[in-house]
Amino acid sequence: MIVEELDVIRLKDGTEAxxxxxxxxxxxxxxxxxxxxxxxxxxxxxxxVEVTYKCRKND
Known part of the structure; x- marks a missing residue:
């Protein structure tokens, strides 16, 4: 799983960050x-656990 800056992730304890x-x-x-x-x-x-929101980059 690729996680980048400004993505929102869910952790094993249920926290989103x-x-x-x-x-x-x-x-x-x-x-x-x-x-x-x-x-x-x-x-x-x-x-x-997962990426719940992927930040879109403008190129």
Whole structure:
């Protein structure tokens, strides 16, 4: 699964988060929760269940 910046992902615990930055090593993603809490945190590849929204890029 390819995850890019500004995609929205769902984690194993059911949390949805927006990917703010992608790193070459684990933890792979720096995210912000997509709910009212707005917490920012790091996520590993193993925690991602699916991409729920793919950010479209204008080329």
């Amino acid at each position: 927006t990917v703010l930055e992608v790193f070459p090593t684990e933890p792979k993603y720096f995210c912000q929760r997509a709910d009212d809490f707005d917490d920012m945190f790091y996520v590993t590849t193993d925690e991602v």
